[in-house]
Amino acid sequence: MTSDRAILHVDMDAFYASVEQHDEPALAGKPVLVGGPSARGVVAAASYEARRFGIRSAMPMREALERCPHAVCVRPRMPRYQEVSRRIFAIFHEVTPLVQGLSLDEAFLDVTASPEPAARIASSVKRRIRETTGLTASVGVASSKLVAKIASDFEKPDGLTVVSADRLQEFLDPLSVRRLPGLGRKAGERVEALGLKTLGELRRAPDAILWPLFGRHSQRVRERASGIDGRPVVTDRDEKSVSAEDTFDRDIGDARTLEAELTRLADRACVRIRAKSLVAGCVAVKIRRHDFATFTRRRTIAPPTQNRRTISSVAAELLARWLVEHPGAKLRLLGVALTDLNPATQLGLFHDVRPGPGLDTAVDAICERFGRRALRRANQL
Numbered sequence: 001m002t003s004d005r006a007i008l009h010v011d012m013d014a015f016y017a018s019v020e021q022h023d024e025p026a027l028a029g030k031p032v033l034v035g036g037p038s039a040r041g042v043v044a045a046a047s048y049e050a051r052r053f054g055i056r057s058a059m060p061m062r063e064a065l066e067r068c069p070h071a072v073c074v075r076p077r078m079p080r081y082q083e084v085s086r087r088i089f090a091i092f093h094e095v096t097p098l099v100q101g102l103s104l105d106e107a108f109l110d111v112t113a114s115p116e117p118a119a120r121i122a123s124s125v126k127r128r129i130r131e132t133t134g135l136t137a138s139v140g141v142a143s144s145k146l147v148a149k150i151a152s153d154f155e156k157p158d159g160l161t162v163v164s165a166d167r168l169q170e171f172l173d174p175l176s177v178r179r180l181p182g183l184g185r186k187a188g189e190r191v192e193a194l195g196l197k198t199l200g201e202l203r204r205a206p207d208a209i210l211w212p213l214f215g216r217h218s219q220r221v222r223e224r225a226s227g228i229d230g231r232p233v234v235t236d237r238d239e240k241s242v243s244a245e246d247t248f249d250r251d252i253g254d255a256r257t258l259e260a261e262l263t264r265l266a267d268r269a270c271v272r273i274r275a276k277s278l279v280a281g282c283v284a285v286k287i288r289r290h291d292f293a294t295f296t297r298r299r300t301i302a303p304p305t306q307n308r309r310t311i312s313s314v315a316a317e318l319l320a321r322w323l324v325e326h327p328g329a330k331l332r333l334l335g336v337a338l339t340d341l342n343p344a345t346q347l348g349l350f351h352d353v354r355p356g357p358g359l360d361t362a363v364d365a366i367c368e369r370f371g372r373r374a375l376r377r378a379n380q381l
C-alpha cells in the first residue's frame with residue numbers, strides 16, 4: 001500500500017510576478033503583469049494584486065489591461081527566474097534526494113524516509129525558501145502526489161495544507177470536481193451537468209452515470225476522486241523522459257488546430273530539457289481520442305537535440321501520419337514526450353543546439369506555459 005508515504009508538493013506563489021516584485025521594491029503591493037510588451041501578447045504571470053481584477057495567466061494582455069489599466073507590465077526575465085529556481089531546488093535537495101521537478105517553480109518531494117514529521121519539513125522548506133529568496137511558496141502534504149497537489153492549491157498564497165490519511169475523504173469530499181487535476185474543463189462541465197458537483201459525489205457515482213462519459217476509465221476516475229494515486233516521485237536524475245500534455249477544453253478534430261497545440265506542447269517540453277541541459281534522442285507523441293482510446297507514436301532523432309524546431313517538426317509529422325490513419329478522429333488530449341535523454345555536454349560538438357540557447361531562453365518564459373502560439377500572437381503586431 002502507499003498510504004504510508006509522505007509527499008510534499010511545493011509550488012511558488014505567482015512565481016515570475018513575485019520575483020519581479022521582490023527585485024523591484026516599487027512594484028511591491030501593485031498589480032504586476034509579466035508578459036510580452038505587445039498588446040497582443042498574453043499574461044505569463046499576474047501578481048495577486050492583479051488577480052483581484054479577475055486577471056489570470058494566459059489571458060490576453062489587452063484584456064488584462066482593460067480590467068486593470070493601472071497594472072504594471074514587466075517583460076519576462078527568464079535567466080533571473082532560472083537562477084531563483086536553482087536556489088529553490090537546492091533547498092529541496094537538502095531535504096531529500098527524491099525531488100521531481102514539474103517546472104521552474106514546482107516540485108514533488110518524497111520525504112517518507114525522513115525521521116522528521118512531514119508537516120514540520122514542509123514548514124521548514126517554506127521558511128528556507130523565504131529566507132533564501134524572499135518569496136513565498138504554498139505546500140501540500142499528503143500520502144500521494146495527486147492529493148499533495150490538490151492540497152498545495154488549497155490555501156494559496158503562502159499556504160500549508162496537510163492531509164493526513166485518516167482525514168483524506170473528509171478533505172476531498174466537499175471539494176469541487178474542478179479541483180481534480182487532469183479532468184479538463186470540458187469533462188469537468190459534463191460531470192457537473194450530471195449533477196456531480198463535488199469529489200465526494202464523483203467518487204460515489206455508479207457506473208450507469210459515469211460510463212457514458214468515461215467508459216472503461218470510470219473506475220480510474222472514481223479512484224482519483226477518492227485520492228488514490230500510487231505514482232512514485234521520479235527524480236530528475238532517474239527521469240526517463242520529459243513530457244508535456246494537455247487535456248483540451250473541447251475535443252479537437254481540426255488538423256491545423258491540433259498541430260498548433262502540438263507545437264505548443266513540444267515547446268514546453270523543450271524548455272524543460274534545455275533548463276536541465278539535456279538533449280533528447282527520441283520524440284513520442286501521445287494521442288487520446290474522444291473515446292479515451294490512447295495511442296503513442298515515436299521516432300528517434302539523430303543527432304540528439306534540444307532544438308525546438310527539430311523536435312516540433314518530428315512531432316508534427318508523427319501526428320500527421322496518425323491523422324491519416326484515423327480520418328475524422330476527435331482528440332481530447334495530446335502530449336509530447338522527449339526520451340533517450342543525455343547531458344548536452346556529453347555529446348560535445350556533435351549535438352544540435354541551433355539556434356542557440358540565448359535566443360531560445362529569451363522566449364522560454366512564455367513558452368514554458370503557453371508555447372509558441374502565444375509568441376506568434378505577440379509577433380504579429
Ligand SMILES: [Mg+2]
Binds near residue numbers: 011012013015106
Ligand atoms: Mg506556481
